[in-house]
Amino acid sequence: MTAVISPVSGAQIADVPATSVEETDAVIQRAHEAFPAWRAVSPGDRARLLRRFSQVVDDHIEELAQLEVTNSGHTIGNARWEAGNVRDVLAYYAGAPERLFGRQIPVPGGVDMTFHEPIGVVGIIVPWNFPMPIAGWGFAPALAAGCTVVLKPAEVTPLTAIRLGELALQAGIPEGVFTVIPGKGSVVGERFVTHPLVCKVVFTGSTEVGERIMAGCAPQIKRVTLELGGKSANVVFADADLERAAATAPYGVFDNAGQDCCARSRILVERSVFDRFMALLEPAVAGVRVEEPSLDTAEMGPLITAAHRETVASYVDDAQVAFRGSCPDGPGFWFPPTVIVPTSESDRAYREEIFGPVVAVMPFEDEADAIRMANDSDFGLSGSIWSRDIGRALRVSRGVESGNLSVNSHSSVRYWTPFGGFKRSGLGRELGPDAPEAFTETKNVFIATD
Numbered sequence: 244m245t246a247v248i249s250p251v252s253g254a255q256i257a258d259v260p261a262t263s264v265e266e267t268d269a270v271i272q273r274a275h276e277a278f279p280a281w282r283a284v285s286p287g288d289r290a291r292l293l294r295r296f297s298q299v300v301d302d303h304i305e306e307l308a309q310l311e312v313t314n315s316g317h318t319i320g321n322a323r324w325e326a327g328n329v330r331d332v333l334a335y336y337a338g339a340p341e342r343l344f345g346r347q348i349p350v351p352g353g354v355d356m357t358f359h360e361p362i363g364v365v366g367i368i369v370p371w372n373f374p375m376p377i378a379g380w381g382f383a384p385a386l387a388a389g390c391t392v393v394l395k396p397a398e399v400t401p402l403t404a405i406r407l408g409e410l411a412l413q414a415g416i417p418e419g420v421f422t423v424i425p426g427k428g429s430v431v432g433e434r435f436v437t438h439p440l441v442c443k444v445v446f447t448g449s450t451e452v453g454e455r456i457m458a459g460c461a462p463q464i465k466r467v468t469l470e471l472g473g474k475s476a477n478v479v480f481a482d483a484d485l486e487r488a489a490a491t492a493p494y495g496v497f498d499n500a501g502q503d504c505c506a507r508s509r510i511l512v513e514r515s516v517f518d519r520f521m522a523l524l525e526p527a528v529a530g531v532r533v534e535e536p537s538l539d540t541a542e543m544g545p546l547i548t549a550a551h552r553e554t555v556a557s558y559v560d561d562a563q564v565a566f567r568g569s570c571p572d573g574p575g576f577w578f579p580p581t582v583i584v585p586t587s588e589s590d591r592a593y594r595e596e597i598f599g600p601v602v603a604v605m606p607f608e609d610e611a612d613a614i615r616m617a618n619d620s621d622f623g624l625s626g627s628i629w630s631r632d633i634g635r636a637l638r639v640s641r642g643v644e645s646g647n648l649s650v651n652s653h654s655s656v657r658y659w660t661p662f663g664g665f666k667r668s669g670l671g672r673e674l675g676p677d678a679p680e681a682f683t684e685t686k687n688v689f690i691a692t693d
């Protein structure tokens with residue numbers, strides 16, 4: 244068994260089974276056996292089942308949200324949004340089974356038709372930072388495509404995923420079609436990679452583990468989607484609405500206590516307005532409400548574990564702090580929102596993903612310099628551009644090597660649009676209208692007419 248600890252109180256809140264390799268194999272085998280019947284469910288019926296699953300999630304939003312507040316320390320506002328996101332993503336992809344269109348291609352001597360064939364069992368490995376949405380972004384399109392799913396939540400945050408597995412059964416999703424198995428990454432997750440009956444691995448987590456997953460999938464030419472780390476830039480030009488850029492910047496990086504792969508953890512500000520921006524940013528950071536996450540007013544909760552808090556603190560120990568917000572004392576893994584001013588672009592805190600409420604602010608000279616600095620990173624996941632000049636905003640958006648950008652906004656993930664990273668931030672895309680196709684292989688069938 245694995246003890247589950249609440250980051251809010253530091254106390255144990257549950258004991259969860261640590262699934263063994265043998266048990267994992269048995270679950271994968273059941274998912275494999277469930278596949279032929281699930282893919283044979285008519286598109287309309289599969290759509291109806293997914294809609295019912297969405298409805299059952301909707302009926303349990305509050306329960307799921309409370310579970311996430313306790314298990315992950317998410318603010319209640321965020322946790323309700325996250326549970327609602329699972330509902331909405333299921334409802335969105337419920338439209339897919341009836342729209343998995345192939346093509347009809349004219350060829351000499353006949354006609355060719357293409358089919359999107361579901362690939363089989365999909366293994367989904369979820370990190371601890373957004374346990375519900377990241378699970379849903381994988382399992383909803385996979386189920387819609389006709390695949391069966393085995394899902395491993397992060398060891399420290401398994402509770403909402405386990406509950407979603409139960410709700411799927413309650414909604415009528417057949418046994419073996421969607422199974423949640425808690426356990427260690429090195430045991431359950433690794434088995435998804437090595438087991439020959441798992442046809443695709445969907446991994447979200449650190450770049451380090453992502454590399455291992457990709458290498459591990461290679462011998463079987465196993466399909467893989469990787470959503471990895473980030474060190475995204477929030478680029479603020481002198482002609483921007485500085486008040487709005489500064490007032491919203493804290494929420495672009497400190498949301499979920501900065502434990503967000505899309506966090507804008509580098510703010511790049513045009514030198515001519517650097518001091519003015521910092522003067523506006525300081526009260527905005529001081530105003531972030533870091534408090535008991537079950538309060539409706541909470542804007543930021545604690546970090547996930549004591550060990551992670553130590554890692555985050557180690558980045559601040561050797562950095563120049565400009566100013567900080569506040570956080571509660573006492574139990575819980577609290578860390579205040581912190582703004583640092585790196586002395587060089589090679590500073591560790593400026594280059595590495597901290598995954599905590601720490602943001603580095605640096606000046607840039609002009610448009611070319613802004614693009615250079617934004618791209619001077621191994622990562623390329625997200626980012627923002629603040630400017631009133633729409634031509635410049637578009638030029639810079641095209642110049643920044645990143646998968647998800649927003650202009651005059653910090654919006655990152657919308658289920659209607661494709662999500663994924665450039666460079667070492669990942670491989671492949673999730674979400675958007677084409678996501679179910681990533682759980683299929685395209686087959687072409689030629690029919691001779693001569």
Ligand code: NDP
Nearest residue numbers: 369370371397398427428432433448449452470471472504
């Ligand atoms: P990890 O990479 O450590 O863990 C992610 C998941 O992988 C967990 O379920 C973990 O299990 C599992 N795992 C660990 N080792 C292995 C292995 N050898 N084989 C298979 N699975 C394994 O990342 P974190 O949980 O620490 O998440 C934080 C990181 O994830 C950050 O770098 C962040 O940027 C990135 N991330 C990226 C996102 C994106 O969409 N691009 C979204 C969210 C996070 P266990 O719990 O047992 O360790």
